Amino acid sequence: xxxxxxxxxxxxxxxxxxxxxxxxxxxxxxxxxxxxxxxxxxxxxxxxxxxxxxxxxxxxxxxxxxxxxxxxxxxxxxxxxxxxxxxxxxxxxxxxxxxxxxxxxxxxxxxxxxxxxxxxxxxxxxxxxxxxxxxxxxxxxxxxxxxxxxxxxxxxxxxx
Ligand code: SF4
Ligand code: SF4
Numbered sequence: 001x002x003x004x005x006x007x008x009x010x011x012x013x014x015x016x017x018x019x020x021x022x023x024x025x026x027x028x029x030x031x032x033x034x035x036x037x038x039x040x041x042x043x044x045x046x047x048x049x050x051x052x053x054x055x056x057x058x059x060x061x062x063x064x065x066x067x068x069x070x071x072x073x074x075x076x077x078x079x080x081x082x083x084x085x086x087x088x089x090x091x092x093x094x095x096x097x098x099x100x101x102x103x104x105x106x107x108x109x110x111x112x113x114x115x116x117x118x119x120x121x122x123x124x125x126x127x128x129x130x131x132x133x134x135x136x137x138x139x140x141x142x143x144x145x146x147x148x149x150x151x152x153x154x155x156x157x158x159x160x
Contacts, residue, residue: 014103019085032113034129035065036095040137042145050093053148056134065131097128
């Protein structure tokens with residue numbers, strides 16, 4: 001697969017700039033559209049273990065895998081955050097595949113990232129996104145959330 005670096009012959013911004021140096025458009029484009037951060041999570045009060053569920057935030061459109069009110073998300077949903085470089089470095093629940101987390105930890109973007117592939121669908125084809133894999137929190141009994149756990153701790157997936 002030809003990378004964006006090879007196509008343009010220039011160093012891509014995410015290798016050249018720190019998170020703090022990126023402009024708003026660059027920052028926004030880092031999001032790969034996986035929506036894995038839109039899955040509800042449970043924390044074991046005794047062990048502190050984090051469990052990810054297959055239940056998605058009510059605002060997630062499961063087919064397009066996008067937020068249905070992205071601009072007002074932090075006002076509509078308690079706990080939905082507008083990421084900043086500082087937050088990215090402190091949140092321990094971001095998926096290991098999350099582009100912000102990868103760059104904050106000194107990794108490069110993976111080949112399936114839309115910025116690298118040049119194709120917004122590549123994150124879905126690679127099976128990284130939750131497209132078509134979730135149930136909405138509107139459609140389950142909150143007391144049954146534990147039945148929807150799909151992994152313990154932040155899921156370790158192949159990221160290259
Ligand atoms: S996990 Fe990271 S890359 Fe994926 S949708 Fe959330 S912010 Fe974007
Ligand atoms: S409000 Fe939107 S961005 Fe935030 S968790 Fe829900 S679907 Fe995801």
